[in-house]
Amino acid sequence: MYYSHRSEDGRIELLKDHLREVSEMSAEFASAFGAESWGRAVGLLHDVGKYSDEFQNRLLNNGPKVDHSTAGAWLLAESGRDLLSYCIAGHHGGLPDGVPGQESCRSGFVERMTKAQRGDIPCFTAYEKEVDFSPESLENPTIKATRESARFRFSFLARMVFSCLVDADYLCTERFMADDSRDRLRSDGISHLNRRLEAKIAPFFPPKTKINEARCGVLEDCLRASQSDRGVYSITAPTGSGKTYALMRFALNHAEKHGMRRVICAEPYTSIIEQNADVYREALGDENILEHHANFDFSFDDESGLGRRLRLASENWEAPIVVTTNVQLFESLLSNRTSRCRKLHNIAGSVIVLDEAQMIPTKYLAVCVKCLAELVRNYGCTVVLCSATQPSLASFFEEEDFDVKEIVSDVDVLFASLRRVTYEDAGVLDDESLAGMLAESGQALCIVNSRRQAKALYEMVKSARGSDGVYHLTTLMHPDHRRRVLGEVRSRLGGGDPCVVVATSLVEAGVDLDFPTVFRAMAGIDSLVQAAGRCNREMRRPATEGRMVVFEPPSSYALPREVEQHASVARGVLMAADYAVSRLDSTETIAAYFNRLYKVQGERGLDSEGVAEMLSTYGKSTGRLKLFDIPFETAANRMKFIDDSSYSVIVPTPGYEDEIVALERGLLSRAGMRRLSRISVSVYQGDLDRLNEVGALRPITDELFLLLDASKYSQETGLDSSADSGSGLFW
Structure with missing residues (x-):
């Protein structure tokens, strides 16, 4: 008898039972993208190394640690199934590099397979009596790939199959150790959620105001477009156009039309996530919304156990609607770690909404587009790019053979109907002049690029008019502190009380603030337009009274290279004959900005960490085995949206x-x-x-x-x- 696990209460699990259960569950997960046979194989072989006497001694007698992952990986490698072999080799420690480079501190995949070829791993041949496996029985999934794209798409497939294995292995082991299945979310199906959303927005019709007429138009555009085929879509709509409900209307109707499994909304900031998740919970119910980011507290006191169910669902995104960060989505798609990869198989068959799509870091733009295109092409997804400042991604998706279909029927008419500000060019403003203008304002928001400048301006304004109603907002304040200040600011704005806020860019996208006047230091045009979204947001004043003042700050403040580069590109666009500050929010100006930015960046700048290139050009190892040398670990280490030097x-x-x-x-x-x-x-x-x-x-x-x-x-x-x-x- 061979065993797989021993529980704390002394129960012992038969190894053949564990392999069968993992194999069945992994196959079920992989069936979502046509790789059922591969999912079954990795599940069946992932722990055959436990058939060694050395492992059984480890389990039953607390003997020394034993490598049990290399054995199953070797069975697949020697039969030419390199991609599946990687999955088993990494099912505990994470997907390895083929041949580790300087960024890896672990043994590489090829080294481990060479060791197995020499017979330098514990003997596990006893598996043959209990495990029935033939490499010839494997059916290859149908992956659409050209010769040029094959490397990237096959490495992506390996990561998706790896996700099926590690999630199935975790869930089956958890079930045995706890002697019970996990308490899953008691969520509703997509059709039921769609009906709930339709009931929520029904009172919006017929619209009774100009702004609601525009919002209802966007809602109707989304309903119409939702019946079209899966693919890549965009929603180009200004701040205040009701995108929160509109994008969910498209997503739920589209998912119901095509039998898709879930909706994933990715946002750049936790402040936007918290705001939108609250809206969706109120409309669709707490049990149906998984809010997943670092600041979400799953330990809230809840007699029903909802907090625990949500925490468990966050491990693999087993929820109908997931509201998360760009970081979680894209770093998971390129991760090599078991914990992060567990959710990947549940992304298949999803509507993926990228809110504030312009916030994808340019240095990762190439690989992010490749990942999104791959999810649409081979994993049954639809992608929606949503923004008031839509980045010019059409050409990138065209390279992947996808057209980006705009959902809004007439973008220019929509922007004109919701124009709420007048842009002004104030030229160069030193701190003293700017602080004087702010001190004389009743209600004003000032956004600058430097935390040091924000603090200096705040102190000047406070000195000139007193501290009452003067606020400072930067990332030097912790999230609870910022949330408290934003609450006070909204209260003063709503009550018509004096209120001046000096902040950095953290408030310019997705934060519901409504000032009559906004000052913005020169930055990328997308940042300038997003900042304008905090001005006259609810259109309580005519556009001529919503002042959006763009200024050049003193040169004494050092800025991050990326911020300075984006500002420089914006200056270049605004100096051209056809553009001016007064036309900042025109679709032509925004397109010209992004086209110039991407040209300045060049191919290398849009993949500055080389992630897309390394996953598209890897070769085979030297030596006798000639295995694929896929840099899974190195790519994952370089895919860092947030600077980990902090x-x-x-x-x-x-x-x-x-x-x-x-x-x-x-x-x-x-x-x-x-x-x-x-x-x-x-x-x-x-x-x-x-x-x-x-x-x-x-x-x-x-x-x-x-x-x-x-x-x-x-x-x-x-x-x-x-x-x-x-x-x-x-x-």
């Missing part, structure tokens, strides 16, 4: 005392760590060094620090990394 500083805050005590004692749970992310600030090396110089921090890990000095965190401006010595201590 550090997290946790700011002690009332209400989080228990989590901080647990953190200091090394006892903090994953849920507790997620809660602490609400009171953490990201800083770079220079800020960290200055805080350490004055003894303001206590290190918890190499990347995580606890703020000790209360004077280093202001309830007005957030974390202060200046080198001045502090005084007060927290608690």
